[in-house]
Amino acid sequence: VPAICYVVLPVAVSPDRSASIRLRAYERPPEKQRSMSSELHWDESADLVWRRYGEHGILVEFASSLETLDAYRRCRMGTFDECVPGAQTIYFESTLYSAADLILQVQALLAIAPAVADIGKIRTHTIMVRYDGPDLENVAAITGFSVEEVIHRHSAPDYTVAFLGFSRSFAYLAGLDPEILVPRLAIPRTVVPAGSVGMAAGYTGIYPMSSPGGWQLLGRTDADMFDASLDPPSALATGDLVRFVRVMP
Amino acid sequence: MNSVNSVIRVLRSGPFTTVQDLGRRGRGHQGVARSGAFDQRSHQLANRIVGNAISAATIEILLGPCHLLALANIIMAVTGTNAIVTITPSNTDSNTPSKTPANTPSTCATSAASAICTHARYEEMNCAFVVRAGETISIGVPTVGLRTYLSIRGGFDPPAVLGSRSYDSLGQIGPMPLRENDELPIGMLSTSEPSFEVVPVRSRIDLELVPIRLGPRDDWIDSDSISSLAVVVWTIDAASNRTGIRFAGPSLRRRNGELPSEAMIPGAVQLPMSGLPIVLGPDGGTTGGYPVIGVIPQVGLDRLAQRRPGDPVRFEIISSLKMTNRRNLE
Numbered sequence: 001v002p003a004i005c006y007v008v009l010p011v012a013v014s015p016d017r018s019a020s021i022r023l024r025a026y027e028r029p030p031e032k033q034r035s036m037s038s039e040l041h042w043d044e045s046a047d048l049v050w051r052r053y054g055e056h057g058i059l060v061e062f063a064s065s066l067e068t069l070d071a072y073r074r075c076r077m078g079t080f081d082e083c084v085p086g087a088q089t090i091y092f093e094s095t096l097y098s099a100a101d102l103i104l105q106v107q108a109l110l111a112i113a114p115a116v117a118d119i120g121k122i123r124t125h126t127i128m129v130r131y132d133g134p135d136l137e138n139v140a141a142i143t144g145f146s147v148e149e150v151i152h153r154h155s156a157p158d159y160t161v162a163f164l165g166f167s168r169s170f171a172y173l174a175g176l177d178p179e180i181l182v183p184r185l186a187i188p189r190t191v192v193p194a195g196s197v198g199m200a201a202g203y204t205g206i207y208p209m210s211s212p213g214g215w216q217l218l219g220r221t222d223a224d225m226f227d228a229s230l231d232p233p234s235a236l237a238t239g240d241l242v243r244f245v246r247v248m249p
Numbered sequence: 250m251n252s253v254n255s256v257i258r259v260l261r262s263g264p265f266t267t268v269q270d271l272g273r274r275g276r277g278h279q280g281v282a283r284s285g286a287f288d289q290r291s292h293q294l295a296n297r298i299v300g301n302a303i304s305a306a307t308i309e310i311l312l313g314p315c316h317l318l319a320l321a322n323i324i325m326a327v328t329g330t331n332a333i334v335t336i337t338p339s340n341t342d343s344n345t346p347s348k349t350p351a352n353t354p355s356t357c358a359t360s361a362a363s364a365i366c367t368h369a370r371y372e373e374m375n376c377a378f379v380v381r382a383g384e385t386i387s388i389g390v391p392t393v394g395l396r397t398y399l400s401i402r403g404g405f406d407p408p409a410v411l412g413s414r415s416y417d418s419l420g421q422i423g424p425m426p427l428r429e430n431d432e433l434p435i436g437m438l439s440t441s442e443p444s445f446e447v448v449p450v451r452s453r454i455d456l457e458l459v460p461i462r463l464g465p466r467d468d469w470i471d472s473d474s475i476s477s478l479a480v481v482v483w484t485i486d487a488a489s490n491r492t493g494i495r496f497a498g499p500s501l502r503r504r505n506g507e508l509p510s511e512a513m514i515p516g517a518v519q520l521p522m523s524g525l526p527i528v529l530g531p532d533g534g535t536t537g538g539y540p541v542i543g544v545i546p547q548v549g550l551d552r553l554a555q556r557r558p559g560d561p562v563r564f565e566i567i568s569s570l571k572m573t574n575r576r577n578l579e
């Protein structure tokens with residue numbers, strides 16, 4: 001049974017498109033018409049939520065970060081102006097397509113069989129880390145482990161780049177040992193040097209540039225995370241694997 | 250930033266003068282902000298007046314004053330908020346070439362200008378004009394508004410970084426903010442004839458009104474807060490810049506907590522726990538965890554780019570694209 005959805009197209013979004021043609025394919029809902037909400041629950045897959053985001057975009061919410069990554073691997077093949085993964089969402093933008101067309105395109109991409117979709121080779125990065133960060137003791141105190149144990153548990157797993165963000169391609173690495181999850185610092189530092197390896201909010205990551213920051217710092221690396229003269233500028237991309245190797249300071 | 254085909258030298262940069270263009274689009278997934286001119290309308294107009302492609306780079310001048318020395322004969326235009334544009338032939342300045350041709354009488358010359366310097370003349374905003382080598386261009390401090398845009402025929406041509414000549418103030422990507430003695434080269438992005446007639450720019454009496462389209466996270470605030478968002482006269486907070494504009498006003502009630510980080514776009518209206526909205530500017534981070542209760546379209550960002558700290562702003566909720574599913578039709 002095909003999913004039936006309803007979309008009202010405001011003139012402002014697609015002035016040159018024939019809204020009437022598009023409207024025929026959809027159905028008007030009886031009572032939610034006056035709702036201010038931008039939420040759209042897709043019929044077919046109950047765990048996906050589609051939201052309008054700005055003039056030209058939609059935000060698709062997935063049930064888990066794994067699903068998000070899987071969806072992103074398929075969707076990056078599409079022709080969007082922007083396709084930006086977050087922790088559990090992907091933002092799609094197109095100035096060419098209406099929101100309804102965007103949704104249709106995303107749906108088509110999501111329907112591709114995983115074997116066909118996952119064409120990208122997964123890259124693995126090995127990053128040398130000197131574990132001499134100022135918050136090692138703090139993390140040890142919070143988690144109840146020794147500093148050595150914290151370092152061991154941080155350098156053991158293979159991390160997955162969940163998404164890049166903030167500024168200068170800060171890579172959010174997922175896959176932390178759940179035993180060493182810590183909150184952000186109560187008072188963020190005004191300066192965190194570039195190359196600092198930190199963790200907070202369920203992620204670990206490497207500061208690509210000197211900036212203010214509130215993550216707990218475990219160590220430092222000399223690896224170049226960002227080079228604006230390269231395209232793409234970031235050494236890491238969403239879906240890549242990252243392995244930390246401990247080197248002695 | 251100095252190069253052989255430099256056409257402009259900075260004599261005084263003003264507090265924050267940057268090169269901007271349409272920005273770096275399509276790089277959100279790389280964690281690179283869009284950047285580009287804050288007031289896109291003025292940036293694009295400045296380019297169209299001198300006959301450039303809109304993708305050519307202009308100079309975004311925050312407040313001013315900004316003094317530039319022409320190193321060659323150039324055609325330029327100034328748009329954005331109204332500032333006084335003065336051209337001074339530097340016959341007393343030893344720093345400049347002496348090959349300056351005799352100043353031709355300008356129709357813009359006024360007695361006020363003559364009192365300062367015999368040959369100084371005013372030029373109009375929103376109109377192409379010619380500046381000769383050795384002349385100094387002075388963009389005064391506007392009395393209203395914040396940003397002026399200066400274009401030259403051919404466009405400014407510092408090296409592009411990641412496909413754009415825009416400076417990203419958060420990621421510090423692209424040509425650095427202009428400083429004294431910086432020189433800028435000229436590009437070849439002119440596509441049509443310049444317009445030496447003044448362009449009648451729509452008056453900005455509606456500057457105070459900023460459209461907002463609700464979503465994607467408008468379900469984080471109740472309908473009372475949505476109505477106060479639209480009713481309250483907000484004040485621009487001093488802690489505002491190209492990464493974001495903060496507002497002072499009554500706190501909006503919102504749900505507790507934070508979202509898992511998701512994509513952020515210029516114009517996104519974040520609502521942190523303080524309940525005071527933050528509108529992301531062109532250099533805003535590409536992901537964030539504060540709920541985005543609405544998005545300001547570019548036309549609204551163009552207006553916000555010209556609002557000073559302390560200026561009032563009202564948000565006008567525009568019809569949002571409503572999307573709702575419907576359970577299977579039986």
